[in-house]
Amino acid sequence: MTDLDSFITGLPKAELHLHIEGSLEPELMFELAKRNGIDIPYASVEDVRAAYAFSNLQDFLDIYYAGANVLRTRQDFHDLAAAYFDRIAADGVVHAEIMFDPQTHTDRGIPFADVIEGLLSGMAEAEAKHGITSKLILSFLRHLSEEAAFDTLAMAEPWLDQIEAVGLDSSEVGHPPVKFAQVFEAAHAKGLKITAHAGEEGPPEYVYQALDLLHVDRIDHGNRSLEDPDLVARLAAMGMTLTVCPLSNLKLCVVDDLADHPVDRMLALGLKATVNSDDPAYFGGYIGDNFRAVAKARGLDREAIVTLARNSFTGSFLPPKAIAEHLEKLDAYVEAQG
Ligand code: HPA
Ligand code: ZN
Numbered sequence: 001m002t003d004l005d006s007f008i009t010g011l012p013k014a015e016l017h018l019h020i021e022g023s024l025e026p027e028l029m030f031e032l033a034k035r036n037g038i039d040i041p042y043a044s045v046e047d048v049r050a051a052y053a054f055s056n057l058q059d060f061l062d063i064y065y066a067g068a069n070v071l072r073t074r075q076d077f078h079d080l081a082a083a084y085f086d087r088i089a090a091d092g093v094v095h096a097e098i099m100f101d102p103q104t105h106t107d108r109g110i111p112f113a114d115v116i117e118g119l120l121s122g123m124a125e126a127e128a129k130h131g132i133t134s135k136l137i138l139s140f141l142r143h144l145s146e147e148a149a150f151d152t153l154a155m156a157e158p159w160l161d162q163i164e165a166v167g168l169d170s171s172e173v174g175h176p177p178v179k180f181a182q183v184f185e186a187a188h189a190k191g192l193k194i195t196a197h198a199g200e201e202g203p204p205e206y207v208y209q210a211l212d213l214l215h216v217d218r219i220d221h222g223n224r225s226l227e228d229p230d231l232v233a234r235l236a237a238m239g240m241t242l243t244v245c246p247l248s249n250l251k252l253c254v255v256d257d258l259a260d261h262p263v264d265r266m267l268a269l270g271l272k273a274t275v276n277s278d279d280p281a282y283f284g285g286y287i288g289d290n291f292r293a294v295a296k297a298r299g300l301d302r303e304a305i306v307t308l309a310r311n312s313f314t315g316s317f318l319p320p321k322a323i324a325e326h327l328e329k330l331d332a333y334v335e336a337q338g
Contacts, residue, residue: 007337008291008305012330014095014312015088015276015287017220017243019139019169020119021068021101022279023084032070032079040070052282057201057252058171064282068104074118081122087280089130091288094326097317098123099137099167102152103144112155120162135317137195139167140183142175149183153190164317165193167220168210172202177209184214193217193317195243199224200254204231211240218243218315223254226262226269236270241315246294247285248278258297264304274312306334 001009026048033040042048054060071077081098088096098119105115116136123134138156140149156163166187168180177184177196184194198210200221207225210216211234222242225231235242244263249255255262266273275294280286285293295305313326 004295004302004305005292007302008295009090009092009288010333010337011092011291011305011309012094012326012333013092013287013291013309014097014274014316014318014326015093016097016218016241016274016312016315017245017276017278018084018096018098018287019064019101019279020081020084020098021071021104022064022283023087023281024067024071024080025083025281028079028083029067029070032072032076036070036072036076038070038072041066052251052284054251055253060252060279060282061170064279065104068101069108071105072110074114074121077115077118078122078125081119082125084280085122085126085130085132085134087286088288089126089132091286093132093287094329095133095313095316095318097135097137097164099139099169101139101141101169102155103141103148106152106155112152116156116159116162120159133318133322135164136162137165137167138163138192139169140180141170142168142180142197143171146180146183149180150186153183153187160190160192163192165195165217167194168196168198168214169220172197172200172206176202176206177214181213188215195220197221200252204228207231207235216240217317221245221249221254222271223249223262225271226265232269232271236272239272241272241274241311242266243276243315244273245276245278245283246290246297247283251283258293261294261298263294263308264298264300267304267307272311272315273308274315275308302334306330 026045126132194216195218196210197220199207218241
């Protein structure tokens with residue numbers, strides 16, 4: 001490890017863009033398949049990893065939804081979340097806002113209660129064991145209908161006080177934010193915060209729609225905003241957080257090479273970028289790996305890295321007092337590192 005690598009590892013940070021189903025490592029996939037008596041189309045863990053070569057978002061989503069099929073019981077969802085938090089405890093993560101895709105499970109007959117209660121118990125365990133706080137973001141699948149999203153919101157009703165926000169993920173192109181304007185309005189009326197994937201593969205127009213029609217508090221990815229200078233100026237002026245995912249962008253061919261990744265260009269343009277892992281089991285690394293890889297590929301200095309970590313707290317859904325406390329600890333760490 002270089003000095004910069006160990007500086008990154010110890011730097012306090014929050015993860016704001018993580019699909020918990022995307023943290024399902026092949027080893028756990030095999031264990032759950034065995035536990036639940038499910039056949040999976042892979043002979044070995046190496047075989048699974050070899051299948052993780054994607055040329056676009058849809059390639060990945062097909063394998064990601066198939067992988068989620070081994071998740072059946074409340075215990076499975078607990079174990080999935082617990083494994084994620086155990087892993088990120090070593091990456092300096094002190095807070096995480098994690099997305100889950102209920103429709104991926106309820107459409108297979110898994111009760112919503114088992115999904116969310118399993119995740120919540122994994123989150124509670126992580127706080128007790130590692131001191132990592134966390135929040136849940138319920139993501140709607142955008143390849144399905146708005147009516148299906150309304151059904152999902154209704155299922156979530158008994159747990160609304162334990163859900164921080166709603167999000168929008170899955171196949172972006174052809175499923176613009178406008179398709180979900182009404183369900184996001186309903187979620188907002190229930191007091192939920194709003195995020196949406198926009199500008200990962202979709203055009204800048206989808207980012208405008210996320211702002212104007214969904215009234216997002218954060219944009220997930222947002223890369224293609226850079227094609228539109230007016231949009232960049234607007235996002236910068238409003239201090240909109242972008243949850244950027246470097247290794248995901250590389251694996252899904254949003255960028256051809258990490259050396260071309262725009263994260264430092266975003267910062268230079270005044271955009272509030274953060275670094276996140278998206279689907280770490282599928283994209284070759286957790287949040288620390290994402291920081292280290294993009295820092296190396298782009299030659300980021302400590303100042304840029306600290307800004308990215310600061311943005312992860314100021315862009316979080318934590319209350320102001322908690323944010324201030326995290327920033328104090330971050331500053332103390334940076335000072336102690338010299
Ligand atoms: N984009 C869209 N949907 C997703 C992703 C992503 O990167 N990961 C999991 N669902
Ligand atoms: Zn994502």
